[in-house]
Amino acid sequence: MASEQIENYLKQIYNLQSDEGRVSTSSLSKTLDVTPASVSEMVKKLADEGSLTHTPYKGVALTGEGELLALRIIRKHRLWEMFLFNVLHFKLEEIHREAERFEHIMSDTMEEKIDEVLGRPTIDPHGHPIPTRDGVMRHVAGLRLTDAAEGATMRVLRVNDADAELLQYMTSIGIALHMTIVVKQKMNFDNSMRVAIDGRDVNISSTIAASVIVEHA
Amino acid sequence: MASEQIENYLKQIYNLQSDEGRVSTSSLSKTLDVTPASVSEMVKKLADEGSLTHTPYKGVALTGEGELLALRIIRKHRLWEMFLFNVLHFKLEEIHREAERFEHIMSDTMEEKIDEVLGRPTIDPHGHPIPTRDGVMRHVAGLRLTDAAEGATMRVLRVNDADAELLQYMTSIGIALHMTIVVKQKMNFDNSMRVAIDGRDVNISSTIAASVIVEHA
DNA sequence: TCTTATTATTAGGTATGCCTAAAATGGGAG
């Protein structure tokens, strides 16, 4: 079984691969909060184990095997988030951090029990898709609220899960999954916007708007 | 925060202290499945940290601080077992092993949420008392079924949680918490006994009988 | 009491995963 650290590396590499395409030593160093030297070392080991391929000074890419391991962890993470939110009534902004620890020690039996109790959910409380047991993840397209046209009526597909403070603020102004948002006015100078949420007008910064992924309602 | 290993040492020392009184290096070595040499080393560290006192070649004893740490872990373990059993519908014999991993990463917030969801239980699914948040554990006296008199009607107070196979067998013959057992006949040659459980007569070995703690019904 | 057997401790070594400091690489500016 892969150690907790190894699982974190694989998960992070998977995320960076989806978000940015290329995965560099320094990007891993930043997101995992370890020195580049440590990343180099670990990457070498993961390459030896067959979880990824590494071209020195170029970057890394998960093998099929490594990707499956990553997706298994992501599944556990998201199922656990769902459980914390729906069953234990944790706040939306708290679940990510809790799940970071539990994903590593969750047995496959536990994963199955939770999946069952939750009724086999397909998205987590932030709107992210939950991969299947065998590593298939269906990603629903969408666009950043920043990129929605003025006057458009959008529905919230998913929200950034990593920044608890931002998430807490979003919740406080009424942004939640599946909610309808109407883009009233876009300010070109700073990319902030005025939107209507639940009939109430709110000004939101570009940081917030960029963290909300929407689709046309 | 104490590491996972340290928590296991403290918990085990607490258990041995309650069961046997004296806690030797070799008893810890056996129950923790590490060599006596490793135990000596770790014990020295724990003594330095103030969790226990150590008299070389004699044994160890938890300090107040160490005992509190142990009881905090035991509380998490038992709450988690309760949760696995009642909410996730794990089998009685599976919960102990699962809880062994979770007890270490359960935050105090999680402990509180679970305690609340479960309705502040005072015993776990095996009948063991759950210590309070501040380390108070009320132990209910009882006797081994082996020691019950012939003809006596007893009620199951608690059962051994460590041996999954034994527990599974006990469940299969109908022994469960709070169940009534009538001692029909005691065989002196091997300490086995014939008992009535739920009206049905069953022969049980001394091993089984010794793992069942009962009180007079 | 003395000797042996049991129990416990110390000494020295391994693996993991982190670190800092030093060396190597390669892509972009001049």
Place this chain on the structure above:
DNA sequence: CTCCCATTTTAGGCATACCTAATAATAAGA
């Protein structure tokens, strides 16, 4: 096309918690 600098890798160390082998202390029997 070369040189510089940011990125990356290697070298050498540290901490934790384990191990085996060797030594020391205690307990128990002759």
